[in-house]
Amino acid sequence: MNGDIGLWAVPLAMIGGAIRVSTPFLFVSLGEVITERSGRINLGLEGTLVFGAMAGYALAYLTGSAWAGVGAAALAGLLFGLVHGLLCSLPKVNDIAIGIALMLLGTGLAFFFGKPFIQPVAPDLPAINLGWWSDLPQVQAALRVNVLFLVGAALAVALAWMLRKTRIGLTLRVVGDSSDAARALGIRPARVRILATAFGGALAGIGGAYLSLFYPGSWNEGISSGQGLIAVALVIFARWSPINAFFAALLFGAAGALGPALQSVGVTQGYYLFYAAPFVLTLIVLVLSSSKSGALTGAPRELSITK
Amino acid sequence: MAADFLTRRRFLTTSAGLAGAAAMGLPARAQGGLTVGFIYVGPRDDYGYNQAHAQGAAAVKAMEGVTVIEEENVAETQDVQQTMESMINFDGASLLFPTSFGYFDPHILEVAPKYPDVRFKHCGGLWTPGMPENVGSYFGYIGMGQYLNGIVAGHMTSSKKIGFVAAKPIPQVLLNINSFLLGARAVDPEITCQVIFTGEWSMAVKEAEATNALADAGADVITCHVDGPKVVIETAAARGAYVCGYHADQSALAPELYLTGAEWNWATVYTDMVAKTLAGEPIPNFVRGGLAEGFIKMSPLGPAVTDAARAQFEAVQAEIMAGDYAVINGPLADNSGNVIAADGVSYLETDVELESMDYLVDGVIGSTS
Numbered sequence: 001m002n003g004d005i006g007l008w009a010v011p012l013a014m015i016g017g018a019i020r021v022s023t024p025f026l027f028v029s030l031g032e033v034i035t036e037r038s039g040r041i042n043l044g045l046e047g048t049l050v051f052g053a054m055a056g057y058a059l060a061y062l063t064g065s066a067w068a069g070v071g072a073a074a075l076a077g078l079l080f081g082l083v084h085g086l087l088c089s090l091p092k093v094n095d096i097a098i099g100i101a102l103m104l105l106g107t108g109l110a111f112f113f114g115k116p117f118i119q120p121v122a123p124d125l126p127a128i129n130l131g132w133w134s135d136l137p138q139v140q141a142a143l144r145v146n147v148l149f150l151v152g153a154a155l156a157v158a159l160a161w162m163l164r165k166t167r168i169g170l171t172l173r174v175v176g177d178s179s180d181a182a183r184a185l186g187i188r189p190a191r192v193r194i195l196a197t198a199f200g201g202a203l204a205g206i207g208g209a210y211l212s213l214f215y216p217g218s219w220n221e222g223i224s225s226g227q228g229l230i231a232v233a234l235v236i237f238a239r240w241s242p243i244n245a246f247f248a249a250l251l252f253g254a255a256g257a258l259g260p261a262l263q264s265v266g267v268t269q270g271y272y273l274f275y276a277a278p279f280v281l282t283l284i285v286l287v288l289s290s291s292k293s294g295a296l297t298g299a300p301r302e303l304s305i306t307k
Numbered sequence: 308m309a310a311d312f313l314t315r316r317r318f319l320t321t322s323a324g325l326a327g328a329a330a331m332g333l334p335a336r337a338q339g340g341l342t343v344g345f346i347y348v349g350p351r352d353d354y355g356y357n358q359a360h361a362q363g364a365a366a367v368k369a370m371e372g373v374t375v376i377e378e379e380n381v382a383e384t385q386d387v388q389q390t391m392e393s394m395i396n397f398d399g400a401s402l403l404f405p406t407s408f409g410y411f412d413p414h415i416l417e418v419a420p421k422y423p424d425v426r427f428k429h430c431g432g433l434w435t436p437g438m439p440e441n442v443g444s445y446f447g448y449i450g451m452g453q454y455l456n457g458i459v460a461g462h463m464t465s466s467k468k469i470g471f472v473a474a475k476p477i478p479q480v481l482l483n484i485n486s487f488l489l490g491a492r493a494v495d496p497e498i499t500c501q502v503i504f505t506g507e508w509s510m511a512v513k514e515a516e517a518t519n520a521l522a523d524a525g526a527d528v529i530t531c532h533v534d535g536p537k538v539v540i541e542t543a544a545a546r547g548a549y550v551c552g553y554h555a556d557q558s559a560l561a562p563e564l565y566l567t568g569a570e571w572n573w574a575t576v577y578t579d580m581v582a583k584t585l586a587g588e589p590i591p592n593f594v595r596g597g598l599a600e601g602f603i604k605m606s607p608l609g610p611a612v613t614d615a616a617r618a619q620f621e622a623v624q625a626e627i628m629a630g631d632y633a634v635i636n637g638p639l640a641d642n643s644g645n646v647i648a649a650d651g652v653s654y655l656e657t658d659v660e661l662e663s664m665d666y667l668v669d670g671v672i673g674s675t676s
Contacts (some may be wrong), residue, residue, distance in 0.1 A: 013520055215540070263673065
């Protein structure tokens with residue numbers, strides 16, 4: 001609680017914010033990368049995230065174990081993903097419409113079942129202190145890294161390797177790029193897509209559990225400020241690459257910490273403007289990275305938005 | 308947010324619009340007695356603003372001959388107009404308590420003239436003559452509670468810097484921030500208060516970020532004015548800072564670090580207004596009260612509070628209870644140097660000028676825009 005570090009507080013807070021705030025973005029967008037690589041879009045992940053936050057908090061409170069909560073959130077997310085995947089496999093069903101329906105269903109169910117869990121205090125997920133080398137409490141606080149963040153980072157690398165080097169990755173990419181080619185290879189596209197969507201749902205559920213069990217670490221109905229929706233957009237921003245999704249999530253977390261950090265060092269005018277930083281940043285990066293020839297480079301061709 | 312689409316009342320109002328005039332003749336009036344409607348902007352059990360009101364509503368429920376209807380998560384938009392109209396037309400409510408600040412202007416002011424027999428009582432608005440007679444506003448001098456928070460904070464801070472997580476720069480919030488600092492300065496005039504605005508009444512991640520930023524900036528006693536203080540209290544306590552509560556008692560969230568808190572006591576206000584309505588008596592359009600009237604109360608002092616802090620806290624509390632206490636005393640400037648109160652000028656807790664406050668006093672680090 002001592003030591004005035006002046007303007008250094010801003011970059012430090014942004015690093016800390018990147019680590020603290022990015023994890024939900026990271027999990028949701030990694031899951032959605034896999035789902036979209038198989039040729040489906042699941043817009044319902046916002047609902048899955050909120051339901052995962054509720055389910056995780058509720059189970060952690062009831063069992064006294066935060067990890068049981070994470071498991072429950074993943075399972076709940078898996079079920080939501082399965083529902084989306086199965087419904088979209090029916091003929092003439094639009095994945096975007098189902099996604100929106102599931103988003104409303106997920107938040108509605110979470111609010112309904114979550115009522116008794118707003119008040120109780122559930123155990124938090126453990127964090128690892130990577131700031132032990134510093135005497136500054138600010139540095140120590142910024143580098144209190146949650147295990148899930150590290151898991152997410154490792155998962156990004158693993159998924160990138162999986163997509164590029166393994167048979168599962170190849171299957172996913174074939175299904176995502178051409179249903180016909182997949183069928184010719186003896187792959188059933190619908191089944192792959194159902195599994196990919198279920199996987200994406202499970203990761204989104206874990207992202208929700210991070211919100212309610214670590215940061216900010218409590219369940220209430222305003223827990224998500226649209227992280228699930230933003231993360232779906234991040235996937236396009238990340239050009240369907242898990243590694244890019246990791247950096248996009250970090251960038252969003254850091255930009256989100258800018259507003260409070262600037263106010264804390266005395267830059268107090270125009271904070272509404274700073275709070276828009278993540279979105280302004282997205283626009284700038286999208287404009288800079290756009291090109292006339294291949295605006296959707298890397299997009300799976302079976303996606304309903306590219307078809 | 309999104310689930311607003313699914314609420315029963317929204318469905319009812321929409322279908323009522325479709326059914327048109329056919330439905331108008333057959334409103335399902337409640338069977339005799341008085342129906343009272345409470346409208347909340349968030350969930351009823353948020354450890355904060357809405358919970359404080361819901362506890363008042365619970366006291367009304369226990370009264371004879373009264374039916375209470377409640378709706379949560381009603382946005383400060385056209386939504387609240389629909390909720391009010393459906394409470395009146397479908398549930399037969401004749402006394403409404405729309406409790407969120409943003410419901411007043413324009414929503415209550417638009418709906419009220421259509422239903423002259425219904426009483427609209429709004430929390431926090433500033434009723435002025437010329438507004439509809441069936442509208443009224445009530446509020447408590449909770450700034451006094453934040454002043455008392457500040458006194459304890461002033462004793463407990465060792466960094467001489469205290470922190471405030473604020474939602475929006477509206478007069479009530481600014482008064483709370485200023486009172487918190489002035490309370491602390493009554494202990495030590497060197498103390499400063501860092502404020503961070505989140506821009507939203509309820510935005511968990513931003514509140515946590517703001518609290519962390521305050522702790523990073525060296526604030527070691529933190530309080531807030533957001534709808535649900537749970538996140539701020541828990542985050543601040545996790546950083547080892549002392550906390551002062553707001554809206555409701557949050558001591559269970561940080562038993563060791565919770566100093567005290569400024570709480571609403573709406574049961575007093577609501578049971579009184581409902582009793583007056585049942586008796587057919589008028590309710591004043593402009594109702595205000597503080598510690599002495601039982602509109603607000605303080606959380607019991609926490610275990611960390613020192614004897615010196617306790618002594619000053621109790622002394623000042625007694626002075627406030629006696630009435631005519633002023634927090635804003637001249638000479639006082641705002642934090643950009645403009646004079647707010649000249650030497651010898653004081654604003655009592657009851658002064659209506661305080662309800663249009665648009666400045667942060669000298670010593671508060673922050674800006675209203």
